Amino acid sequence: MTEQVLLSLSTPVNGNLLALSKVKDPVFSQGLMGQGFAVEPIDGKVVAPVDGVVTVISETKHALGIKTNNGVDVLIHMGIDTVELKGKPFDVLVKQGDRVTMGEDIVKMNLKMIHDAKKIPTVIVAITNSKDILQELMIINFDKNIQVGSVVAVAAIKDIKKAVTKNTNNKYELLATKIVDNIGGAENINSVIHCITRLRFYLKNESKANDELIENLDGVITVTKAGGQYQVVIGQAVNDVYDAVIEQIGTQHANNDTSVIDTSAKTGIWASIQKSTSNFISVLTASMIPIIGILAGSGILKGILAALVGFKILSVTSGTYILLNAIGDATFYFLPVVLGFTAAKRLGSDPIVLAIVGGILIYPQIVTLAGKTSTASTNFLGIPTTLVSYVSSVFPIIVAAWLGKYVERFLKKIIPTYVRSVFVPILEALILSLVIIIGVGPIITVLSKGLSNGLVSIYSFSPTLCGLVIGGVYQTMVIFGLHWALIPIVINDIATNGHSYINSILSITMVAQGGAVLAVFLRTKNKHLKEISLAAAISAFCGVTEPALYGINLKYKRVFVVASIASAIGGGLTGFLKVNNYALSGALIGFPAFITPGVGIGSNFYGYLISHYGTLLISVVLVYLFGFTNKMLVKKSDPMNVDNLKVA
Incomplete structure (x- = not known):
């Protein structure tokens, strides 16, 4: 039976103790490098946080590793992105192989030089073999000033004195071979260096690298790109993998002039737009992933309720309906x-503050005022603004989470340390909420109203053309929150005319997205992806597309594009057949809403069957043939893909 051993860890610098989740680097904040803590330093003295032997020192001096007698690998990482400073701010006082004791000086760090270079000086302490050796890590209260050398954490670790030594040379050689092959081969590499956790390739053409396959390799934590580098995050075995890579590609690629970067790589405005779009979708889908399951389940429940109401089994005023609908x-x-919390964790903002911002956006009184034309227009300190209902919205809170890290960083610079815990969170929540409500809200209102009026005008000119346009763009409008102005038009049509042609087209877009994930379900061999894609398909057919959109279709971008093409075709068919909708319901579960009152099943219902099931077939076939392949699968063990985010 494994015995438990306690190991004390002290703070390596004077400063403010932080939870690892607040580090502005997703590789650390998401725990990919193991459990630990961080400190915002107030001076440059760095000491050993544990007793042990110095096992590795980064060539750029910004990080070093210590192994304790109990086999714990402790990483001390100084600053975010400081690897780019090539060691200039650091004076390392020890060398590899030295035995150090807790509190012993190991590095002098020039904070001014780091700040002048516009880098973050956060010092991180992480147990890189946490999964193998750590049972529990107990840390004292965060967000308080700690003196250098003070014990701040106790690790409960396994006693591994009898650990079996394994020959891992072949494992590293095999991993190196697979990385080189999938990065485009040795001929695609200008040079490669490494820091204490990752291989940093300078490639001739980054597009030749297969990100997904590399991320799937056993021994790779993730892939990220920053500063012209293609970075493969390995962890504590990075030295062994680097040596194996160099042995295979030749020493001429080692430590070459890193200014040699592919001039044929994509640059310019279009490349920037593509990169920004990719980053946005990456953040969006990663933020949604933790709640996809409950979103899909909730969508199915809402669909069942809609069917029960449609068949007059339940009344919307009954207690049963009200509770189940809630x-x-x-x-x-x-x-x-929820998104405020998950997006903040993804982007390095404060998750609690962003959750509060989300709560402010859907505060009942604001929602009530936004819902009435007479009260939606208001002002804040004389600044005119238009209130918008952010219930069920996605885009605004993602914007807030992105801004949050910059706002928090600014506030920490101007607010004294001893009152930060009180004033930084509330001021951050205040600033972010006002930016969204006063800035983003009116912009969304103007854009959505303009789009909606334009689409209605197109329908008057040509129902078929309108169906093509709405079918193709509506789900994109949903992503950016621009669809809200169409909903009142639909509601007004049904309330005043008893029907809505527009809602029939919106219904088609749900079926197309559901058909896309159904195709993924039919094609993929991945059991987890099969499970979530089937649930997302059922949810979409019940009228709720969020699980399909954010769980799968946007994540595999081509799936969303092909699904939107299918949706445009289906929308055009719906407009051509002039399919009408008689209730605020749709998709496959809402078929009673297409039965003409007083007439029953007739030409309109047949038009519904042709357009909706035709769209379903088109979407499934197109995505199955052209939209998805199993090569597109991302790393199973990486729930939050950090591709394209700039990290240390």
Whole structure:
């Protein structure tokens, strides 16, 4: 039976103790490098946080590793992105192989030089073999000033004195071979260096690298790109893998002039747009992934309720309906709160503050005022603004989470340390909420109204053309929150005319997205992806597309593009057949809404069957043939893909 051993860890610098989740580097904040803590330093003295032997020192001096007698690998990482400073701010006082004791000086760090270079000086302490050796890590209260050398954490570790030594040379050689092959071969490499956790390739053509396959390799934590480098995050075995890579590609590629970067790589405005779009989608899908399951389940429940109401089995005023609808609707209603938390973790903002911002955006009184034309226009300190309902919204809170890290960083610079814990969170919540409500809200209102009016005008000119346009763009409008102005038009049509042609087209877009994930379900061999894609398909057919959109289709971008093409075709068919909708319902579960009142099943219902099931078939076939392949699968063990984010 494995015995438990306690190991004390002290703070390596004077400063403010932080949770690892607050580090502005997703590789550390998401725990990919193991458990630990961080400190915002107030001076440059760095000491050993544990007793042990110095096992590795980064060539750029910004990080070093210490192994304790108990086999714990402790990484001390100084600053974010400081690897780019090539060691200039660091004076390392020890060398590899030295035995050090807790509190012993190991590095002098020039904070001014780091700040002048506009880098973050956060010092991180991480147990890089946490998964193998750590049972529990207990840390004292965060967000307080700690003196250098003070014990701040106790690790409960396994006693591994009898650990079996394994011959790992072949493992590293095999991993190196697979990385080189999937990065485009030795001929695609200008040079390669490494820091204490990752291989840093300078490639001739980054597009030749297969990110997904590399991320799937056993021994690779993730792939990221920053500063012209293609970075493969390995962890504590990076030295061994680097040596194996160099042995295979030749020493001429080692430590070459890193200014040699592919001049044929894509540059310019279009490349920047592509990169920004990719980053946005990456953040969006990663933020949604933790709640995809409950979103899909909630969507299915809402669909079942819609069917029960359509068949007059339940009344919308009954207690049963109200309670079940609250259960199904709550996840969507409070989506900004949940996304505030998950997006903040993804982007390095404060998750609690962003959850509060989400709560402010859907505060009942604001939602009530936004819902009435007479009260939606207001002002804040004389600044005119238009209130918008952010219930179920996605885009605004993602913007807030992105801004949050910059706002927090600014506030920490101007607010004294001893009052930060009180004033930084509330001021950050205040600033972010006002930016969204006063800035983003009116912009979304103007754009969405303009789009909606334009689409309605197109329908008057040509129902078929309108169906093509709405079918192709509506789900993109949903992503950016620009669809809200169409909903009142649909509601008004049904309330005043008893029907809505526009809602029939919106219904088609749900079927197309559901058909896309159904195709993924049919094609993929991945059991987890099969499970979530089937649930997302059922949810979409019930009228809720969020699980399909954010769980799969946007994640595999080509799936979304092909699904939108299918949706445009289906929308055009719906407009051509002039399919009408007689209730605020749709997709496959909402078929009673297409039965003409007083007439019953007739030409309109047949038009519904042709357009909706035709769209379903088109979407499934197109995505199955052209939209998805199993090569597109991302790393299973990486729930938050950090591709394209700039890290240390």
